[in-house]
Amino acid sequence: MQKKEMICIVCPLGCQLEVAEDSRAEKGYKVDGNRCKRGTEYGIKEMSDPTRVVTSTVRLKGAYLRRLPVRSDGPVPKKLVFECMKRIAEAEVQAPVRMGDVIIENILDTGINIIASKSMQPLQPLTAISP
Amino acid sequence: MYDFDIVVVGGGPAGLAAAIEAKNNGVDRILVIERDRELGGILQQCIHNGFGLQIFKEELTGPEYAERFILELQKKEIMYKTDTMAIHVSPDKLVTIMNAAEGISHIRAKAVILAMGCRERARGAINISGTRPAGVMTAGAAQRFVNMEGYMVGKEVVIFGSGDIGLIMARRMALEGAAVKMVVERKPYSAGLTRNIVQCLEDYDIPINYTHTIVGIKGRERLEGVVISKVDSKKRPIAGTEEFVSCDTLLLSVGLIPENELSEAAGVKLDPVTGGAVVNEAMETSVEGIFACGNVLHVHDLVDYVTLESRKAGKNAARYVKGLLEGEGTIIEIRAGSGIRYVVPHFVRLENLKDELELYMRCDDIYNDKKLIVKIDGKSVKEVYKRRLMPSEMERVKLDPKEVLRKAKGSITVEIEKEVQ
Ligand SMILES: Cc1cc2nc3c(=O)[nH]c(=O)nc-3n(C[C@H](O)[C@H](O)[C@H](O)COP(=O)(O)OP(=O)(O)OC[C@H]3O[C@@H](n4cnc5c(N)ncnc54)[C@H](O)[C@@H]3O)c2cc1C
Ligand code: SF4
Numbered sequence: 001m002q003k004k005e006m007i008c009i010v011c012p013l014g015c016q017l018e019v020a021e022d023s024r025a026e027k028g029y030k031v032d033g034n035r036c037k038r039g040t041e042y043g044i045k046e047m048s049d050p051t052r053v054v055t056s057t058v059r060l061k062g063a064y065l066r067r068l069p070v071r072s073d074g075p076v077p078k079k080l081v082f083e084c085m086k087r088i089a090e091a092e093v094q095a096p097v098r099m100g101d102v103i104i105e106n107i108l109d110t111g112i113n114i115i116a117s118k119s120m121q122p123l124q125p126l127t128a129i130s131p
Numbered sequence: 132m133y134d135f136d137i138v139v140v141g142g143g144p145a146g147l148a149a150a151i152e153a154k155n156n157g158v159d160r161i162l163v164i165e166r167d168r169e170l171g172g173i174l175q176q177c178i179h180n181g182f183g184l185q186i187f188k189e190e191l192t193g194p195e196y197a198e199r200f201i202l203e204l205q206k207k208e209i210m211y212k213t214d215t216m217a218i219h220v221s222p223d224k225l226v227t228i229m230n231a232a233e234g235i236s237h238i239r240a241k242a243v244i245l246a247m248g249c250r251e252r253a254r255g256a257i258n259i260s261g262t263r264p265a266g267v268m269t270a271g272a273a274q275r276f277v278n279m280e281g282y283m284v285g286k287e288v289v290i291f292g293s294g295d296i297g298l299i300m301a302r303r304m305a306l307e308g309a310a311v312k313m314v315v316e317r318k319p320y321s322a323g324l325t326r327n328i329v330q331c332l333e334d335y336d337i338p339i340n341y342t343h344t345i346v347g348i349k350g351r352e353r354l355e356g357v358v359i360s361k362v363d364s365k366k367r368p369i370a371g372t373e374e375f376v377s378c379d380t381l382l383l384s385v386g387l388i389p390e391n392e393l394s395e396a397a398g399v400k401l402d403p404v405t406g407g408a409v410v411n412e413a414m415e416t417s418v419e420g421i422f423a424c425g426n427v428l429h430v431h432d433l434v435d436y437v438t439l440e441s442r443k444a445g446k447n448a449a450r451y452v453k454g455l456l457e458g459e460g461t462i463i464e465i466r467a468g469s470g471i472r473y474v475v476p477h478f479v480r481l482e483n484l485k486d487e488l489e490l491y492m493r494c495d496d497i498y499n500d501k502k503l504i505v506k507i508d509g510k511s512v513k514e515v516y517k518r519r520l521m522p523s524e525m526e527r528v529k530l531d532p533k534e535v536l537r538k539a540k541g542s543i544t545v546e547i548e549k550e551v552q
Pocket of ligand 1: 181274430
């Protein structure tokens, strides 16, 4: 029987989980030590198909900062995280941007989009100071 | 000279939540002062997710969490000034501000909310010997460079201290392609949240060297490496255990200090343990009408708690402005008992106790399977079982106001259950 101890990272409480294979359980695994339902889901997922939300930045033009923070709008398979980072590094956007705008659609065919974490106004053109 | 009901110093999550809540409680003339170019505070550089689970029931990144509050502030038409520094707050609540467009101006406020956040301890505060090459910086400075300005700060990284910022930057640098060699921590346990150890270090196979310190910095122009050494139980380096680790970047994540210069000038009494103000149940400091919340009061690890605490400060500042806050009456002291490092707030004035009494605290060591006990005048009134208590994770206990009002005469103490023989 496969058994693994892990810390649930879904929320900052960080419950100590024990996940064990259990053919009688609905999803094939039994989870102990979780304080909420999400811990059960996480434990099973970490054993069968680990995923992570990716956060990074993309190049930004025409705003007062050079980077725009972005994130995946859902978890991507853990093994694709570095591949996602490469795609994100290639992207470039132009201000204005609104929080939630899709920056990269369906990244690596995962069905997950990379979206803006922040709104960015375009730089105001400098108004000439009258003499 | 301007006149405002409430001036909020600092436009981070603490200042934003306090201002919005004050407005919700019927005060209209509110001004938020922020020295940065934009509102949002430290959250603007925390691009990782994990914010807002308690408040919004979803996991947001720092900028998203901030933007929700900024939009709310704008919708409520609360005034704010960015690129503006508050340089003085007097005990009678005259706030002096300065910016490039208007120079120095003064604001007379009925109440002031201090929400200046904290700053990082830098190399000077921890006394590492060696040369002074480029490449040594605080983790938060690196975070701002990488996440906001778009500069990569190095290729081979060592991180000193396992505070959350350090852990988060370990992952960030690894994702950006740097070789993150190790995290060096003097204590036998992490100073950061457990979840950050898991998702920032374990995910990327970054080792953490507990009970080690850095005893030397090498390099002339650019950092070439650090010398690490094991420490004994008193955190003193053990001779003969030195080891050279090559790196071009050293990130320091060795703690945060509440930024209280303005508070001190205003005559606010500080708690030597938290480094922040001594406050009562209303989040009011020792100076009447001056309130404090967020990291300037005590260092938080969860922004959700910052928001909750700051709402309380905002609500009470509004009460104060409207003359609804009682200054006199029975004062009960709140004490940190055995195992507890500090409790905030420090006092409760029974006459003002309308809502639940929320106590925020940190313990002094790691404890497993222990009860957190709240005693009123020596009698236990609440016991909460904890699987694990850690200095890095703040605990929160709520007390029923009716119970406190009925029983409290002298003091409330929080402690950790002692070993049972
Ligand atoms: C790197 C890092 C990672 C974190 N990760 C998480 C996480 O994953 N999840 C989570 O829930 N929490 C996290 N936190 C904690 C949370 O972000 C902080 O506790 C929170 O931002 C504190 O809010 P604050 O408003 O008190 O301070 P700040 O955000 O620091 O805001 C203070 C503001 O006051 C301004 N100011 C200061 N002095 C003056 C002055 N004299 N005049 C004008 N303006 C002034 C500053 O410019 C700043 O904008 C993290 C914190 C850090 C630093
Ligand atoms: S089990 Fe629930 S409460 Fe515990 S860490 Fe996971 S999400 Fe948080």
